[in-house]
Amino acid sequence: MRAVVQRVSRAKVTVDGCVTGEIGPGLMILLGVGRSDTSAVAARMAERCANLRIFEDDQGKMNRSLLDVNGSVLAVSQFTLYGDARGQRRPSFITAAPPEPAKTLYEEFCEALRKLGVxxxxxIFQAMMSVELVNEGPVTILLDSDNTF
Known part of the structure; x- marks a missing residue:
């Protein structure tokens, strides 16, 4: 599972001109699901995102987590995080999970965050979405359950 985690002051996603999700301060998370991912991986990734200390404390150091600042998450599925363009011009998505298991694990990731109080x-899964965000810092962190980065 791969996540692009961005600290935001606000973010929203629209589908066909209608807002489907919107948050104030918190994290914008683009989530890609790989073929070998499991429910346990989704739960661990949710825990990592919720506890990632990328919010500033009173001394201006990144020392607070999403849970510490009571922030929200805008989670958007993005299979293109598994795009492999090494040695080619057109990326291959062979390592991305097929739609059905990917949707299930994406939903489990979101539910795991909710169970943590987020x-x-x-x-909307598989929809053509427009995402707007204000990246604060900017702070952007890449997480990979296989620790490839």
Whole structure:
């Protein structure tokens, strides 16, 4: 499972001109699901995102987590995080999970965040979405359950 985690002051996602998810301060998470991912991986990734200390404390150091600042999450599925363009011009998505298991694990990731007490807004799985965000810092962290980065 791969996540692009961005600290935001606000973010929203629209589908066909209608807002499907919107948050204030918190994290914008683009989530890609790989073929070998499991429910346990989804739960661990949710825990990592919720506890990632990328919010500033009183001394200006990144020392607070999403849970510490009571922030929200906008989670958007993005299979293109598994795009492999090494040695080619057109990326291959062979390592991305097929739609059915990917949707299930994406939903499990969102539910795991909710169980941790996080307010979660979402896009619509497999829809063409427009995402707007204000990246604060900017702070962007890449997480990979296989620790490839």
């Amino acid at each position: 307010t979660v807004a979402t896009g």
